[in-house]
Amino acid sequence: MTEFFNDWGITALVFLPLVGALLMMLVPAKDEELHKTIALGTTVITGVLGGFMLWDFWGMGKANWSTLQYVQDRTWIDVINARYFVGIDGISAPLIALTLLVVPLVLIYSWNHIPNPGNAKMFLILILVLHTGMLGSFVAQDLVLFFVFFEVVLLPMYFMIGVWGGEQRLYAAIKFFLFTLFGSALMLVSFLALYWVTGGTTFSIPGLADQVAAGDIALGTQVAIFGGMFLGFGIKVPMFPFHTWLPDAHTQAPTQGSVILAAVLLKLGTYGFVRIAIPILPEAAVEWAPWIGLLAVIGIIYGALGCLAQTDMKRLIAFSSVAHMGYVMLGIATLTPFGINAAIFGMVAHGLITGMLFFIAGSVKDRFHTLEIKRLGGLLVQAPKMGWILGFCTMASLGLPGLAGFWGEFPAILAAYSPAEGISTTLFRVYMVIAALGTVLAAGYLLWLLQRTAFGTPSEEFADDPEIVDMHASEWIAWLPLLVLIVFFGFLPGIIFDLTDGTVVDRLGSLVAEGSP
Numbered sequence: 001m002t003e004f005f006n007d008w009g010i011t012a013l014v015f016l017p018l019v020g021a022l023l024m025m026l027v028p029a030k031d032e033e034l035h036k037t038i039a040l041g042t043t044v045i046t047g048v049l050g051g052f053m054l055w056d057f058w059g060m061g062k063a064n065w066s067t068l069q070y071v072q073d074r075t076w077i078d079v080i081n082a083r084y085f086v087g088i089d090g091i092s093a094p095l096i097a098l099t100l101l102v103v104p105l106v107l108i109y110s111w112n113h114i115p116n117p118g119n120a121k122m123f124l125i126l127i128l129v130l131h132t133g134m135l136g137s138f139v140a141q142d143l144v145l146f147f148v149f150f151e152v153v154l155l156p157m158y159f160m161i162g163v164w165g166g167e168q169r170l171y172a173a174i175k176f177f178l179f180t181l182f183g184s185a186l187m188l189v190s191f192l193a194l195y196w197v198t199g200g201t202t203f204s205i206p207g208l209a210d211q212v213a214a215g216d217i218a219l220g221t222q223v224a225i226f227g228g229m230f231l232g233f234g235i236k237v238p239m240f241p242f243h244t245w246l247p248d249a250h251t252q253a254p255t256q257g258s259v260i261l262a263a264v265l266l267k268l269g270t271y272g273f274v275r276i277a278i279p280i281l282p283e284a285a286v287e288w289a290p291w292i293g294l295l296a297v298i299g300i301i302y303g304a305l306g307c308l309a310q311t312d313m314k315r316l317i318a319f320s321s322v323a324h325m326g327y328v329m330l331g332i333a334t335l336t337p338f339g340i341n342a343a344i345f346g347m348v349a350h351g352l353i354t355g356m357l358f359f360i361a362g363s364v365k366d367r368f369h370t371l372e373i374k375r376l377g378g379l380l381v382q383a384p385k386m387g388w389i390l391g392f393c394t395m396a397s398l399g400l401p402g403l404a405g406f407w408g409e410f411p412a413i414l415a416a417y418s419p420a421e422g423i424s425t426t427l428f429r430v431y432m433v434i435a436a437l438g439t440v441l442a443a444g445y446l447l448w449l450l451q452r453t454a455f456g457t458p459s460e461e462f463a464d465d466p467e468i469v470d471m472h473a474s475e476w477i478a479w480l481p482l483l484v485l486i487v488f489f490g491f492l493p494g495i496i497f498d499l500t501d502g503t504v505v506d507r508l509g510s511l512v513a514e515g516s517p
Helices: 002-025 032-059 092-110 120-139 143-152 154-164 169-197 205-214 219-236 245-252 255-265 267-280 282-308 313-333 337-368 384-397 404-415 425-454 473-491 494-512
Strands: 069-077 082-088
Touching: 002 032, 002 069, 002 082, 002 120, 032 069, 032 082, 032 092, 032 120, 069 143, 082 092, 082 120, 082 143, 092 120, 092 255, 092 267, 092 337, 092 473, 092 494, 120 143, 120 154, 120 255, 120 267, 143 154, 143 169, 143 205, 143 267, 154 169, 154 245, 154 255, 169 205, 169 219, 169 245, 205 267, 219 267, 219 282, 245 255, 245 313, 255 267, 255 313, 255 337, 267 282, 267 313, 267 337, 267 494, 282 313, 282 425, 313 337, 313 404, 313 425, 337 384, 337 404, 337 473, 337 494, 384 404, 384 425, 384 473, 404 425, 404 473
Parallel strands: none
Antiparallel strands: 069 082
């Protein structure tokens, strides 16, 4: 089976959604049911192919997970030495699996939730293009190829927000586009600078890491190049103070856009640090680590305080993403295997949990036609199943032991106790204390949200509203896998930690060999 996947597997996996999008262009827009069938069928086929590939990858055993598998390395743009170089290892596998899971569930949810204006054809095509861009970013091993896939996701999300979003959709869409494009420009400049200072021979990520390690590149040059990558990836995460586009984008985006943005797109930034910036420029990473850690803990506290100030349910969840991604960045900033493994687990946990919270917010909006917290209440009375699911997801998000959110936060905090050699231990222990305080604030804003929306009696405005019903079949089908995985990884976190650990150590080399608690 491995030989079968080696021949064409990753290429098929990445571009199958694009084939489905091209097929949908041939179908008239009025055949809405056919478009839904093609889109869902394409992502299911992609998921099945990816599932078999990841199962085969798992069967190779821990000794092989740190080695790139299913590699395809072919000529692409000779004039700049850019190649079509793709592969899967233990770092990319969990995020590929998350993408393959989330997109079909979004399409299942969309079956009865196509937003207005109801152009299902274009809406679903944009989701499929996003699917290709996200998968391509996680398998790319060439900087130019990574940049192309990284940019592919920009336009579909811009149109999803700008066409199908809320009242302030144009402002949010333009803000999202400009912030991301600015970060991408800085990232591209850094890639080009890295290419030239290493001799202008390759854009291969492993090749550049080897050349930097073997070369004599001034530390100041490395720090400057890392700074450009830091801004590019940091805006995408988004880290404080580059986060301001996120609450607007989430608040105005349709439910499907918010779920994909939270579950997968934000991970492109943190993945860029783990896959590109730190392995290629480890010495510069040490210099930047205190600043990354500082912005991470500011984001944790700022995001939590921002949640406490919100009056809109969706905007509150968006600010919670700023806080939760702060824990991911704190783990990365430690530059230890323990911290970076915790960060990768945190990416997956955040995708499952916050994706679920945005699903719930979308369904609440469909029934109540508002997300203003003070107008909501009594969800456990009018839609008890949805109310209990909201309670479950808030507990997961605040880091309750036994659920996936706990393993995304606690190990990252613990890793800050002993960062990698060359990084101030005292400083990171201060960060650890601040991050721990953030968990208390998280409990505050999440329990406050649950109390205001689910408990009590329904407000007079909605007390006798016939539109307020409990769960639909499409919601059960779309949500149940996420709920099961939140519990599954809460009790068996070692599945992801085992998958990522060897690759983290192998990719980051001696930099992360010390300092793990």
